[in-house]
Amino acid sequence: MKKKVLSSLAVFGAVFIMAGCSSSGASNDYITISKYEGVEVEAVxxxxxxxxxxxxxxxxxxxxxxxxNDxxxxIQDGDVVTIDYATYVNGSKVDSETASANGYQLTIGNNSLYDGFDDNLIGRKKGESxxxxxxxxxxxxxxxxxGQDALLEITITNVQEEELPDLTDEFVQTISQKSETVEEYRKEMRELLEENNDEYVKSELLExxxxxxxxxTEVKEYPEDSLEDEKQSFYEYYQSGADYYDMEFADFIDKYLGVTEDGFEEYAEEQAKSNVKEDLVVALICEKENIKLSEEEIEEAKVSLAEELGYESVEEMEKEAPEDAVQRYIMRDEVKEWLVEKCIQVKGY
Structure with a gap:
C-alpha cells in the first residue's frame, strides 16, 4: 500500500461506481488487460x-x-573492538567521516570498514597501534x-566480548507476554516463524x-490531465527535497537521481506513465469485478495504513496525503489481494 497512487482514479467517499461482468481480461478507452484473473506465477x-x-x-x-564486558x-572473532584510526592518501590525511574516526566500534567478522579489515585486528590487544x-x-x-592506495594508522582502545543471558524460564517471563517456560517460548517462536512465512508468501505473490x-496491460491512451498532474507532483516532490536541504534543484536531482534537468523531464515522464498505468488497471478491475469497500472498511484501512507508514494518526497522515489519494492506496491494495486470491501458482514456471 506504500506505492504512490494518482488522481486518475475516481474515488468518491468510500465507494467505487461499479458495472460489468467478470472475465479474465478487460478493456476500456485507455487500456486493455489481456488477462488478470487466474494469471499464472511462479510458486513461492x-x-x-x-x-x-x-x-x-x-x-x-x-x-x-x-x-x-571488557x-x-x-582479539577474537565476534569481539566488539573500539579503535581510533586515520587514513592518508599521498601523505595527506583524508577527513571524511568514513576515512578517519575516534572511538569507532566494530564487531569482528562484520568487516564494516572494508572487506578483510577485521583480519588485521585478530590476535592484537588493547593499546596496540x-x-x-x-x-x-x-x-x-x-x-x-x-580506487585510492591508502595508509591507515590504527590504535586499539578497547576490546569487549558479548555475554548472553541464559535461556531460562525466568528470562522468558521478562521478554514474552505469552510464554512462561522455555518450552512454551520455543512453541511461540515456531508460531511466529509460521506467521512470518505467511507474510513472506503473501508479499512475494502480491509483487x-x-x-x-x-x-x-497495453495502454492505448494516457489521460492527459492525470499524466500532467502526476509529472507536476514529481517536480514538487523533488523541489521540496531540494528546499529542505537548501540545495539548487539541479544539484539535488544530480546528487540523488544522477540526472540533469533535461534528464529529469524524461524521468518524470516515465514515472508518471508508470503510475497512471497502475491507476488505470486498478480502476478497470474494480469496475469489472465490483470491488468496493464500505465507509467503515475504508476507515479501518486508513488506521492500519497510518500505523504502517509510521504516522501517529489518520489525521496526521492526511495532512501530507490528500484523502482521495489515501483511498486510492487502499483500493490498490484491495485489488492486489483480490488478484492473489485468483492467481495460479506453478512450480518451475
Missing part, C-alpha cells in the same frame, strides 16, 4: 521451519540482550577513497501477480 518456495531454525532465532533474541586478551596499506575498491562507498497483470 516457503522456508522450512525446523528445530534448528527455531533455536537460531531464539539465539538472535538472546544476542539482543547481550551485555559487553576483556584483557587478544599499527599501520596498514590498503587499495580501496573503485566502488567503495566513500568517493574520496574509492509477482501485480507485475504479471501490468505486463498483460
Amino acid at each position: 518456495d516457503v522456508p522450512e521451519i525446523t528445530d534448528e531454525s527455531v533455536e537460531n532465532n531464539i539465539q538472535k533474541v538472546l544476542e539482543g540482550f547481550a551485555v559487553l 576483556v584483557d586478551r587478544v 599499527f599501520s596498514l596499506n590498503n587499495t580501496f575498491s573503485a566502488d567503495y562507498s566513500d568517493k574520496s577513497l574509492a 509477482s501477480v501485480w507485475k504479471k497483470v501490468l505486463d498483460n
Whole structure:
C-alpha cells in the first residue's frame, strides 16, 4: 500500500461506481488487460521451519540482550573492538567521516570498514597501534577513497566480548507476554516463524501477480490531465527535497537521481506513465469485478495504513496525503489481494 497512487482514479467517499461482468481480461478507452484473473506465477518456495531454525532465532533474541564486558586478551572473532584510526592518501590525511574516526566500534567478522579489515585486528590487544596499506575498491562507498592506495594508522582502545543471558524460564517471563517456560517460548517462536512465512508468501505473490497483470496491460491512451498532474507532483516532490536541504534543484536531482534537468523531464515522464498505468488497471478491475469497500472498511484501512507508514494518526497522515489519494492506496491494495486470491501458482514456471 506504500506505492504512490494518482488522481486518475475516481474515488468518491468510500465507494467505487461499479458495472460489468467478470472475465479474465478487460478493456476500456485507455487500456486493455489481456488477462488478470487466474494469471499464472511462479510458486513461492516457503522456508522450512525446523528445530534448528527455531533455536537460531531464539539465539538472535538472546544476542539482543547481550551485555559487553571488557576483556584483557587478544582479539577474537565476534569481539566488539573500539579503535581510533586515520587514513592518508599521498601523505595527506583524508577527513571524511568514513576515512578517519575516534572511538569507532566494530564487531569482528562484520568487516564494516572494508572487506578483510577485521583480519588485521585478530590476535592484537588493547593499546596496540599499527599501520596498514590498503587499495580501496573503485566502488567503495566513500568517493574520496574509492580506487585510492591508502595508509591507515590504527590504535586499539578497547576490546569487549558479548555475554548472553541464559535461556531460562525466568528470562522468558521478562521478554514474552505469552510464554512462561522455555518450552512454551520455543512453541511461540515456531508460531511466529509460521506467521512470518505467511507474510513472506503473501508479499512475494502480491509483487509477482501485480507485475504479471501490468505486463498483460497495453495502454492505448494516457489521460492527459492525470499524466500532467502526476509529472507536476514529481517536480514538487523533488523541489521540496531540494528546499529542505537548501540545495539548487539541479544539484539535488544530480546528487540523488544522477540526472540533469533535461534528464529529469524524461524521468518524470516515465514515472508518471508508470503510475497512471497502475491507476488505470486498478480502476478497470474494480469496475469489472465490483470491488468496493464500505465507509467503515475504508476507515479501518486508513488506521492500519497510518500505523504502517509510521504516522501517529489518520489525521496526521492526511495532512501530507490528500484523502482521495489515501483511498486510492487502499483500493490498490484491495485489488492486489483480490488478484492473489485468483492467481495460479506453478512450480518451475
